[in-house]
Amino acid sequence: MSATSLRLWARRVLSPLCLALALAAPAAAAADVERGRYLVEALTACDNCHTPRGPDGYVREKRFSGGPQTFNGPNYSVRGPNISSDAASGIGVWSDDAVKAAIVAGIGPDGRLAPAMPSEYYRILTMRDLEAVVAYLREAAPVASARPEQRRDGEPRAETFPGAEAPFEEKALDDPLRRGFYVATLARCMECHSGETNGALDHREKLGAGGKLFRTPAGTAVGANITQHPTAGIGVWSDEEIKAAITKGVGRDGRPLKPTMANLSKAHFAKMTPQDLDALILWLRTIPPRGGP
Ligand code: HEC
Ligand code: HEC
Structure with a gap:
């Protein structure tokens, strides 16, 4: 190639290529952040345990700086720590791999996290969705807070949700x-709707059968039976009635559901896309009827 044709080649092939790459990189990153926002806001509800609350719900200007509730188990007492991008009290200086390990494997800087961090439900995240969640967290403003005193000693992991042992492939x-x-x-x-056997969630024999007790400052609530049982469960509810419970926090009779469910409905599940909501209903319809007289 002569010097002129080389220059010409560079101009024709290389510069559009560089331009395309330069344009593609930020665009892909933006798409990741948007997907991450959707996953966190509509589905994974990280705020539920990692964002302070006031009378009007989440305190947005202190987002991700630590949750209000303490989770107590036989061998642990922990709070949702700061997962904002603050360097000292948050995860600002953590590597992406360290953040991912916390989310999907329940591993923190000093070993195993207590099972209050529900990694056994997040392990299923596709590689792309896990990247997206991390990208979105990185966008959050740094908010300083005190590190909670965490106490944990060798609590065994909760059982991985059956079917969620490995990351899903995107095409699934x-x-x-x-x-x-x-x-x-x-x-x-x-995690709230399966029944329990000997005090542990029993997704295999009591998937969606209800009965788990919740004690909250707002009073007690019992996880409802959401199996396809016609009377004990939601077998005869219409799709629209089930959607209203999930996205508006209202029961079949129009009464507001208790906060354990209603807060999630309003703050998070209301943001589900119609595609995800339809898919969710389709799957709920496959849960075998259990419970009842
Ligand atoms: C049901 C409550 C709950 C939800 C929902 C939850 N977490 Fe957590 N998370 C916790 C608790 C509690 C801990 C602390 C566990 C410990 O220290 O043993 C924790 C720990 C973490 C840590 C480790 C931080 C540190 O400093 O050790 C990260 C990172 C994290 N969570 C990210 C997330 C993300 C991202 C989501 C949403 C995809 C999420 N969490 C959803 C309760 C929750
Ligand atoms: C943090 C726990 C929690 C989570 C997570 C949760 N629920 Fe609930 N849900 C409850 C509780 C508790 C009730 C009962 C509320 C009441 O008695 O007013 C309930 C009520 C319901 C009802 C109404 C049932 C009835 O008989 O009135 C439906 C339907 C439902 N949930 C579906 C879901 C679906 C689908 C999801 C996941 C997208 C979900 N819930 C996530 C705790 C939870």
């Missing part, structure tokens, strides 16, 4: 039923 989300399972898992529906 094209299948509505698999997508519905993905949505239900990330939204942790069964």
Whole structure:
């Protein structure tokens, strides 16, 4: 190649290529952040345990600086710590890999996190969605806060939600039923709606059967039976009635559901896309009827 044709080649091929790359990189990153925002706001509800609350719900200007509730288990007492980008009290200086390990493997800087951090429902995140959640967290403003005193000693991990042992492949989300399972898992529906055996959640024998007790400052609530049982569960509810419970926090009779559910509905599940909501309903319809007289 002569010097002139080389220059010409560089101008024709290389510069559009560089331009395309330069344009593509930020665009891809922006898409990741948007997807991350959707996952966090509509499904994974990280705020529920990592953002302070006031009378009007989450305190947005202190977003991700630590949650209000203390989670007590046999061998632990922990609070949702600061996951904002603050360098000293948050995760600002953590590597992406360290953040990912906390989210999907429940591993923190000093070893195992207490199972109050629900990694067993997040392990299913596709590689791309996990990147997106991290990208979105990185966008959050740094907010300083005191590090909570965490106490934990060797609590065994909670059982991984059956079917969520490994990250989903992106193409699994094209299948509505698999997508519905993905949505239900990330939204942790069964962490509150499965029944318990010997004090532990029993997703295999009591998937969606209800009965788990919640004690909150607003009073007690019992996880409802959301199996397809016609009377004990939601088998005869219409899709619209189930959607109203999920996204508006109202029961079949129009009464407001208790805050354990209603807060999640209003702050998070209301933001689900119609595609995800339809997929979720489709999957809920496959839950075998359990409970009742
Ligand atoms: C049901 C409550 C709950 C939800 C929902 C939750 N977390 Fe956590 N998370 C915790 C608790 C509690 C801890 C502290 C556990 C410990 O220290 O043993 C924690 C720890 C972490 C840590 C480690 C931070 C540190 O300083 O050790 C990260 C990172 C994290 N969570 C990110 C997330 C993200 C991202 C989401 C949403 C995708 C999320 N969490 C959803 C309760 C929750
Ligand atoms: C933090 C716990 C929690 C999570 C997570 C949760 N729920 Fe609930 N849900 C409850 C409780 C508790 C009730 C009962 C509220 C009441 O008695 O007013 C309830 C009520 C319901 C109802 C109404 C049932 C009835 O008989 O009135 C439906 C339907 C429902 N939830 C579906 C879901 C779905 C689907 C998801 C996941 C997208 C989900 N819930 C996530 C705790 C939870």
